[in-house]
Amino acid sequence: MKVVVDLNQCDLHGLCVEAAPEVFEIGDDGALHVLNETPEQGLRAKVDKAVRECPTGAISIEE
Amino acid sequence: MLRRIAIVGASLAGLRAAETLRARGFDGELTIIGDEPHRPYDRPPLSKQVLQGTLAPEQALFHRKDGYDALALDMRLGVRATSVDLRVRRVTLADGTWADYDRLIIATGARARTLPGIAPRAGLFVLRGLDDAIALRRELMNAPRVAIVGAGFIGLEVAASCRARGLHVTVIEALPVPLSPILAPTLCGMVAAMHRDHGVDLRTGVTVTDVLGEARVAGVALSDGSRISADVVVVGIGVTPNTEWLEPTGLTLDNGIVCDGAGQAAPGVYAAGDVARVANRWHGDSPRIEHWTNAVEQGVHAAENALAGPGASTSFSSVPYFWSDQYDRRIQFIGLARRHDEMVIVDGSLADRRLTALFRRGDRVVACLAVNQPRALIKYRKLVAACASWEAALSGTAAS
Numbered sequence: 329m330k331v332v333v334d335l336n337q338c339d340l341h342g343l344c345v346e347a348a349p350e351v352f353e354i355g356d357d358g359a360l361h362v363l364n365e366t367p368e369q370g371l372r373a374k375v376d377k378a379v380r381e382c383p384t385g386a387i388s389i390e391e
Numbered sequence: 392m393l394r395r396i397a398i399v400g401a402s403l404a405g406l407r408a409a410e411t412l413r414a415r416g417f418d419g420e421l422t423i424i425g426d427e428p429h430r431p432y433d434r435p436p437l438s439k440q441v442l443q444g445t446l447a448p449e450q451a452l453f454h455r456k457d458g459y460d461a462l463a464l465d466m467r468l469g470v471r472a473t474s475v476d477l478r479v480r481r482v483t484l485a486d487g488t489w490a491d492y493d494r495l496i497i498a499t500g501a502r503a504r505t506l507p508g509i510a511p512r513a514g515l516f517v518l519r520g521l522d523d524a525i526a527l528r529r530e531l532m533n534a535p536r537v538a539i540v541g542a543g544f545i546g547l548e549v550a551a552s553c554r555a556r557g558l559h560v561t562v563i564e565a566l567p568v569p570l571s572p573i574l575a576p577t578l579c580g581m582v583a584a585m586h587r588d589h590g591v592d593l594r595t596g597v598t599v600t601d602v603l604g605e606a607r608v609a610g611v612a613l614s615d616g617s618r619i620s621a622d623v624v625v626v627g628i629g630v631t632p633n634t635e636w637l638e639p640t641g642l643t644l645d646n647g648i649v650c651d652g653a654g655q656a657a658p659g660v661y662a663a664g665d666v667a668r669v670a671n672r673w674h675g676d677s678p679r680i681e682h683w684t685n686a687v688e689q690g691v692h693a694a695e696n697a698l699a700g701p702g703a704s705t706s707f708s709s710v711p712y713f714w715s716d717q718y719d720r721r722i723q724f725i726g727l728a729r730r731h732d733e734m735v736i737v738d739g740s741l742a743d744r745r746l747t748a749l750f751r752r753g754d755r756v757v758a759c760l761a762v763n764q765p766r767a768l769i770k771y772r773k774l775v776a777a778c779a780s781w782e783a784a785l786s787g788t789a790a791s
Contacts, residue, residue, distance in 0.1 A: 341714060341723070342769040343684065354766050376414075380407060381687050383435065383714075388456060 330390040331365050331375060337386035344378035344387060351375055394419040396697060397482050397490045399472045400498030401425025403433070403683065404664030406453060407690035408496050408697075413462050415698055421464050422490040424482065428469035429521050430459070435683055437524040438545055439716055442552035448525045465490070472499070477640055477657055494659050494697040497637070497648060498690060501630035501665040501681065506540065506599060514608035516625045518545055530623050535559055538611050538621035540599050542569030544715045546627035547586065551717040554589050561592040561619050563599055563611065573724075575734040578748060578760060581741045582717075589718055594619075630681060632666045647679040652706030654693040661697050663689035672708035673776070674727065682713040710776045720744060723768045726758030726775040737785065738767055747771065749784055756784035 331351060338360050344352040350371055353361045367375060379387045396412060398405045401423050409423055425431070432451045440446035459466065471485040475495065483489045503517035514534070516527045531537070537553045539546045542564035553560045562569075568579035569586070586593050594613065601612040602624055610620040632647045640657075643649040648662040652670040656662050662669070664686040668677040688709050696704040714723045728734075731750040739746030739762070747767035750758035755778045759771035774784045 340765040342765050342772075343712075345769050346772055354769060358766070380410070380691065381684060383683060385454060 329367065329369065329372065329375070331362055331367065332388050332390055333360060333362055334386045334388075335360065337384045339384045339386070341383050343381045343383070347378035347381060348374035352378060393417065393493045393698065395490075395492050396421050396494045396496065397492035398423045398496045398498060399475075399482060400496075400500055400664070400666070401427070401431050401466070401468060402498065402500055402664070402686070403431065403453075404498035404500075404667075404686040404690035404693075405496070406431040407687050408498065408663060408694040409462055409464060411691045411694035412698065415695065417698060419493075421462070422467065422492070423464050424467045424470065424472050424484060424490065426469070426471035427520060427522070430466075430468065432521050434519075437521065438518055438548040439552055441524045442518075442528055442531065442549060443555045444528065448521060448528070451521060451524075471636075473636055475637065475640055477642075477660065480659065492659075495661065496690075496693050496697060497656070497660065497662040497666060498664045498686075498693075499633040499636075499666045501632045503626070504629050504631055506602065506626055506628070509602050512602070512604065512607060514604070514621075514623050515602060516623065518549060518625060518627065519630070527623070527625065531556060531558065534622035536621045536623075537561070538563065538619050538624045539627060540611070540624065541627040541629070542566075542583075542593065542595070543573075543627055543629065544570070544713075546625070547582065547717055548715060549625050549627065550586060550591050551589070554591060554718075559592075560590070561594065561621065562586065563597060563613065563619070564593070564595045565598045567596050569593070569595070574728060574760065575731070575748070575750070577734070577741060581744060581762075582722075585718065585720065585744055630665065632679065634666060649677060653696045653701065653704035654689060654707060655696065655701070655704070658701070659697075661693035663693040669707045672706055673710050673778075678711075680711050682711060684712045685709065710772070712772075720763055721765070723761045723765065724758065725768060725772050726750065726756075728758040728760075731757060735785070737787075739764060749781075751781045751784075754781050755779070756781055 355361050431453050436451050475482045481491050503519040536559045539562045570579050598614045599611045603609040608624045634644045642656050647668040648656050650656045650669045654661045654669045665681045668679045670677045712725045728750045731752050733751040736748045745763040748760045761768040
């Protein structure tokens with residue numbers, strides 16, 4: 329799985345950071361960073377949660 | 392063996408429930424019923440980008456990368472569910488058709504309250520659905536003066552959007568400050584000052600006694616004897632859950648559908664979103680919550696438990712979260728500030744309107760509010776979720 333974030337859509341709600349801190353981070357620069365673009369399958373449930381809870385629909389998964 | 396699942400309500404909770412059912416492998420008949428003609432859409436932009444004119448109304452429709460075909464839904468839009476027979480497990484619709492189910496998920500949401508005793512007329516609006524937003528946006532093009540009744544989140548977001556359009560805005564609130572049922576008084580005062588600085592005429596401690604104008608609104612009369620001229624009046628005084636159609640069923644209805652921790656209202660019947668009162672372990676109560684994130688969580692939770700069945704259900708536990716965008720400020724809130732004992736600003740200041748505040752109840756941290764500090768919210772979210780000690784919250788030490 330490959331995690332893709334549309335930074336134009338990202339509105340920094342931070343719900344993805346809560347859902348999957350292994351994958352998402354808001355950095356000191358105040359921007360969202362994808363720490364791991366190809367997380368292992370074990371993180372799938374967490375990333376799915378991040379996708380569906382993103383208020384702006386900025387996160388998608390490419391298989 | 393589940394063959395048929397019906398979802399009543401084609402908004403966020405209903406859509407997330409449908410997506411979850413398919414993602415978990417349910418391949419039977421999946422019916423989703425919505426009383427509006429639109430495909431599921433997102434409500435938060437309606438009071439903001441759609442009213443401001445920066446987002447076309449159709450862009451508020453949820454964009455599904457795979458489209459709707461992948462969900463293989465029997466989607467029945469523009470028709471209301473009028474009754475349900477829990478014994479034979481059948482939902483009947485206003486057009487005389489029906490949907491039989493093995494599991495039912497109710498996500499019929501809520502509707503905007505109107506001013507009691509005030510007849511509808513041109514220029515008098517509520518803002519709840521996409522059609523409301525489309526009609527209001529059209530009117531605002533020729534409405535230099537807007538009166539907004541109610542300084543809750545909807546009223547204040549509409550006020551900010553109308554100011555962005557350069558309109559003259561008056562907000563009328565019965566309580567002494569905006570948002571007071573939700574936030575601490577000093578924070579409410581900050582919000583009031585922010586709106587006044589942006590040119591809103593904010594009248595607090597007064598109520599609307601009448602809407603002026605016959606065929607079309609001309610303004611409002613207030614309890615202090617004053618009158619405000621307006622071309623458009625927007626009423627934002629809360630919502631009523633859509634449960635009337637369920638009254639004959641015997642489901643427990645009390646300001647929403649009362650559910651257990653599994654989200655179940657009766658055997659095989661689940662509820663989610665604005666209409667539901669799901670027992671919430673974190674909360675210690677069964678609140679009805681009108682937030683976006685709650686609709687997602689409960690839609691997913693209801694779907695998972697509908698598939699798992701009573702023996703394998705999980706109980707709901709969630710910390711309420713909401714946000715509101717007004718002007719260049721984002722207010723984010725997590726937890727429950729009701730009946731808090733103390734509020735402390737731990738970062739930033741009221742003067743800057745950029746701050747993080749923590750709320751204490753007893754010796755625990757129960758809520759966090761952040762204004763333009765999204766990272767702080769992430770940090771304190773964990774502490775609030777854990778109901779960490781106040782001491783730990785103030786030092787921020789248990790945040791890792």
